[in-house]
Amino acid sequence: MPTPQHSGLGQPLDYRAPAPLPPGSLVRVPLGRRQVLGVVWETVTDSPDYPPEALKPVDSVLALAPLDAGWRALIRFAAAYYQRGLGEMAASALPGTLAQLDETQLARRLKRLPTEAGVGAVAAAPALQAGQQAAVERLSAQLHGQSPAQPVLLWGLTGSGKTEVYLHAAAQALALGRQVLVLVPEINLTPQLQARFAARFGAERVACLHSGLTPAQRLRDWLRAHSGQAELVLGTRLAVLASLPRLGLIVVDEEHDASFKAQDGARQSARDLAVWRAANLRIPIVLGSATPSLETWHNAQQGRYQRADLIERIGAAPLPKVRLVDLSNQPFPKGPGATPPPLVPQLLQAIEQRIARGEQSLLLLNRRGYAPVLHCGQCSWRSGCPHCSAWRVFHKSDRTLRCHHCGFTERVPTACPDCGNQDIAPIGRGTERLEEQLESLLPGARLARLDADTTKLAGSLEAQLARVHAGEVDVLVGTQMIAKGHDFRRVTLVAALNPDNLLYSSDFRAPERLFALLMQAGGRAGRAGALSEHPAEMWVQTHQPRHPLYQALQRHDFAAFAASQLEERQSAGLPPFAHLALLRADSRDEEGARDFLRAAAEAGRAVDPGEALFWYPPIPHPVPKVANQWRWQMLVECSQRAPLQRALAGWVPALHGLKRTHKSVTRWAIDVDPLAI
DNA sequence: AGCACGCCGACT
DNA sequence: GTCGGCGTGCTC
Numbered sequence: 140m141p142t143p144q145h146s147g148l149g150q151p152l153d154y155r156a157p158a159p160l161p162p163g164s165l166v167r168v169p170l171g172r173r174q175v176l177g178v179v180w181e182t183v184t185d186s187p188d189y190p191p192e193a194l195k196p197v198d199s200v201l202a203l204a205p206l207d208a209g210w211r212a213l214i215r216f217a218a219a220y221y222q223r224g225l226g227e228m229a230a231s232a233l234p235g236t237l238a239q240l241d242e243t244q245l246a247r248r249l250k251r252l253p254t255e256a257g258v259g260a261v262a263a264a265p266a267l268q269a270g271q272q273a274a275v276e277r278l279s280a281q282l283h284g285q286s287p288a289q290p291v292l293l294w295g296l297t298g299s300g301k302t303e304v305y306l307h308a309a310a311q312a313l314a315l316g317r318q319v320l321v322l323v324p325e326i327n328l329t330p331q332l333q334a335r336f337a338a339r340f341g342a343e344r345v346a347c348l349h350s351g352l353t354p355a356q357r358l359r360d361w362l363r364a365h366s367g368q369a370e371l372v373l374g375t376r377l378a379v380l381a382s383l384p385r386l387g388l389i390v391v392d393e394e395h396d397a398s399f400k401a402q403d404g405a406r407q408s409a410r411d412l413a414v415w416r417a418a419n420l421r422i423p424i425v426l427g428s429a430t431p432s433l434e435t436w437h438n439a440q441q442g443r444y445q446r447a448d449l450i451e452r453i454g455a456a457p458l459p460k461v462r463l464v465d466l467s468n469q470p471f472p473k474g475p476g477a478t479p480p481p482l483v484p485q486l487l488q489a490i491e492q493r494i495a496r497g498e499q500s501l502l503l504l505n506r507r508g509y510a511p512v513l514h515c516g517q518c519s520w521r522s523g524c525p526h527c528s529a530w531r532v533f534h535k536s537d538r539t540l541r542c543h544h545c546g547f548t549e550r551v552p553t554a555c556p557d558c559g560n561q562d563i564a565p566i567g568r569g570t571e572r573l574e575e576q577l578e579s580l581l582p583g584a585r586l587a588r589l590d591a592d593t594t595k596l597a598g599s600l601e602a603q604l605a606r607v608h609a610g611e612v613d614v615l616v617g618t619q620m621i622a623k624g625h626d627f628r629r630v631t632l633v634a635a636l637n638p639d640n641l642l643y644s645s646d647f648r649a650p651e652r653l654f655a656l657l658m659q660a661g662g663r664a665g666r667a668g669a670l671s672e673h674p675a676e677m678w679v680q681t682h683q684p685r686h687p688l689y690q691a692l693q694r695h696d697f698a699a700f701a702a703s704q705l706e707e708r709q710s711a712g713l714p715p716f717a718h719l720a721l722l723r724a725d726s727r728d729e730e731g732a733r734d735f736l737r738a739a740a741e742a743g744r745a746v747d748p749g750e751a752l753f754w755y756p757p758i759p760h761p762v763p764k765v766a767n768q769w770r771w772q773m774l775v776e777c778s779q780r781a782p783l784q785r786a787l788a789g790w791v792p793a794l795h796g797l798k799r800t801h802k803s804v805t806r807w808a809i810d811v812d813p814l815a816i
Numbered sequence: 817a818g819c820a821c822g823c824c825g826a827c828t
Numbered sequence: 829g830t831c832g833g834c835g836t837g838c839t840c
Contacts, residue, residue: 148817152840171819171839194840227817799836 149224151180155194163205165237167198174198176238178206178229201237201245203365210382213416217380222787222809223405231404232380234358252363253343262338264307270295271304274425274447278308281423282315282387290414292394292439293427294697295449296458297662298626301427302332304449305390306339308425313340313370317387317422321373322409324396325623326351327600329373332392336371348374348381376401376409379416389417394426394435395655397814406810429662429697430655433708436701437715459633459664459675461693463684478566480580481573481636486678487580493632494584494613496673500632502573502616503660505641507590508532509572510565513540515555517562528764533565534592535572545766573636574616581614589617622660633664634678642688645761646815647713650688654700657692712776714812718783720775721813722794723760724804725768731803732771733757738797739790739807740773746789751782768805774816787811 154168154177164179177197185191210232218228240248267275274293280286295301309319323332326349336345346360346369363369365382372381376399391399391410399410410426417424426435426444439446452458464483472479481504482490490500512530513522522531524542531540533551541548554561565572574588587603594600604625606612615621615630641653657679664675681689691700709716722739726732736757743754753776760770777783787809798804 148839154840168840173818173839175818189840230817802835 148226151225152177153183153189153194155191155196157196160197160200161205163207163211165201165203165206165233167201169195169198176230176233177226178211178233180211180225199242202242202249203245203362204384206365206382207384209384209386209416209420210380212419213380213412216415216419217405217407217412219788220784221405221407221811222791228380228405231377232382234354234361236354236358237361248358249362249366252359252366252368254368261341264310264339265303267303267307268300268449268451270447270449270451271300271307274304274449275307275311277445277447278304278388278423278425279311282308282311282317288417288421288423290417290438290444291423291425292431292435292444292446293425293449294429294431294439294446295427296429296452297659298452299429299449301392301449302335304447305392305425305427306335308388308390308423309336309340309371312388313344315387316385318364318367318369318383318385319371319388319390320378320381320383320386320413321371321390321392322378322399322413323373323375323392324398326375327620328392328623329375333373336373340371344369345371345373348372348378350375350377376407379409379412386416386420387422389413389422389424390427391424392427395428395430395432395651397652400812400814406808406813408812411812430651430658431697431701433651433701433704434715437705457674458695459661459677461661461677461679461695463689463693464678464680465684466680466682478568481568481576482580482634483680486634486680489632489676489678490581490584490614490634494581496631497610497629498631498673499607499610499612499627499629500614500634501621501627501630501660501663502577502614503619503621503633503635503656504568504570504573504616504637505618506567506569506637507571507592507618508541508543508569509535509575510569511567512565513551513563514566515558515560515563517560518555518558520555520557520563526764526767527762529762532569535575536592544762570616570618577614577616584613585611587612587615589615589621591618591620594620619656619660622656622663625663627663630664631673631675632678633660633676634680635660636680638679639681639683642683642686647708647711648814651704654688654692654697658695658697661692661695712778717776717778718780719813719816720783720787721772721810721816722775723770723772723806723808723810725770725806726801727768727803727805729769731801732769733759735797735801735804735807736771736773738801739794742793742797743775743786743790746793747782747786749782751779752777752786772816 159182160179162179162181166177166179167174168177214229218225277291281288293301293304312319323329329347329349333345333347346363348360364372367384372378391413394410400408414424438444469483493500510533513533522540524531524547526547527542527544529544531542534541538551539548540551555563570588570590574586577586587606589603607615607627610629635657638653641649661677664677679689687703724732724735740754755774757771757773760772763770794807
């Protein structure tokens with residue numbers, strides 16, 4: 140009955156126990172010559188296909204409450220929906236250390252859990268504004284069973300007080316003796332949220348679950364959630380599978396964020412699993428965003444979700460004025476290797492004005508490093524990666540060429556490796572170069588840079604943010620990480636320097652993501668409201684100022700943007716009007732992955748006799764080679780979810796078989812509801 | 817996924 | 829003669 144943690148084992152294995160064990164019990168069982176952790180899935184009195192005397196006995200039962208029916212149903216659904224093994228899904232939901240502890244070690248850990256001290260005496264809840272009050276009342280009615288449970292989309296701009304709605308709703312769930320699960324897209328966002336929940340409800344009631352914890356911390360907080368001692372569980376996408384025996388409310392903050400979808404292993408969407416979990420338990424779930432995913436927006440429009448709008452920005456800071464700068468009017472510099480200046484003169488002046496007034500500016504450039512590629516003017520050599528179909532990025536600070544796909548790093552050559560020419564030039568601009576150019580464009584200005592390179596050391600993100608908050612920085616340059624969650628009170632100007640490159644991506648979700656990014660970045664400005672008598676501004680440098688996306692952004696009109704996008708999706712037969720799955724394959728040689736996918740397509744049509752599905756031809760991945768692996772993918776589409784699910788389930792065994800005959804294929808995976816295609 | 821078994825090259 | 833390379837296949 141227990142289900143050990145192996146992807147090759149799709150089905151639970153049978154073991155012998157002296158007496159029936161309740162489903163969900165955690166057990167140690169022998170497997171091969173190892174001992175592994177298992178979950179009792181069901182109890183059967185006779186096993187027809189396996190002789191009872193051949194069954195190995197369950198070794199021992201962990202001294203923990205069994206995982207409840209709600210958790211088991213969630214795991215069963217997730218495994219089936221994302222086409223993964225039951226044991227694999229269960230194992231990914233349990234803390235790894237659990238498998239390694241013996242009875243005495245586990246008992247010691249359980250004893251050391253902080254007990255509910257009942258510290259009480261916590262910060263009082265502030266009064267709510269009308270919109271917040273209305274949202275809380277809807278959730279409250281669902282919590283108290285006065286209205287049927289239905290997801291609530293909390294549509295509110297940055298600074299409109301979404302967190303306060305979460306806190307009030309959580310307080311009501313706690314008062315009913317229920318647990319609350321709060322999901323955020325990134326680890327970076329957990330500390331500030333944890334602080335707010337701890338201040339309101341007491342730190343002893345809050346547990347955190349994310350991949351940044353040490354194994355011991357992760358086990359401790361998982362046990363606190365499982366035992367019910369922690370009533371508030373905050374975390375990233377992996378927290379959606381936590382054991383929460385008294386779960387009564389789920390919050391998904393920034394629900395549109397792509398980080399909720401896992402990009403490896405079982406490619407599950409924590410947001411979608413959270414919605415399923417809430418529906419299965421008939422409990423309320425609130426999805427918060429200023430720029431909801433089109434799926435969620437569509438669900439709200441269809442009446443499947445309720446919508447609660449937060450229109451006012453608390454602190455009365457007006458929305459930033461959006462200025463679209465037409466780059467095609469700018470003179471293009473002549474000469475070899477000439478690059479246009481990073482900022483148009485008007486923008487430069489606006490930043491100088493801010494500096495003079497003691498206000499801050501935020502410059503968004505979605506490209507880290509100094510220059511995306513080096514180029515030899517004599518022989519046209521470029522700094523390609525030998526292991527990937529990608530350029531290596533020039534990082535000036537440590538004089539390296541780095542591949543952002545595989546990590547391959549070398550010292551930058553002093554001369555062209557092909558022809559020996561000494562004159563190799565950087566092409567294009569990243570945040571590092573932008574910072575350098577600003578040093579001469581804005582002499583004396585205090586600059587700072589925030590990207591994956593300047594924040595990789597532990598604590599350096601916090602240190603950089605502290606400098607900004609303390610007013611020690613005039614101009615902050617960064618990649619999209621500056622747009623997320625951080626509250627910059629003194630910022631009155633935000634500029635996106637080159638967002639067009641995100642607009643013309645082959646990915647059909649690119650416009651949706653760009654709109655969310657720009658809206659979110661714009662939200663960083665203007666919270667200073669009271670600080671300055673000048674309205675905050677958001678500048679966008681673009682070659683396409685008439686593009687409907689930028690036009691909608693200028694009016695802060697998400698609804699219009701969503702409507703036009705949904706229309707495009709409908710006519711193109713894309714989600715949410717169709718359901719997609721993507722089969723990906725990696726291979727050691729150039730043809731292997733393609734041949735595997737061709738064979739897979741043939742096997743696929745055999746499990747789709749009614750031709751309910753559309754099988755697209757295999758295509759190379761947008762970056763076909765990474766770390767010497769060739770990547771291909773194949774899209775499968777269906778207007779209905781159920782036939783797609785049935786076909787995928789029938790397809791998986793054939794794919795396992797094809798892997799054996801296609802030797803060069805190293806990996807394959809089905810990505811259900813892929814974010815990018 | 818582990819961890820076996822199994823069948824071929826360079827070492828004491 | 830053996831140590832060990834990773835291909836193949838099984839785990840109740």
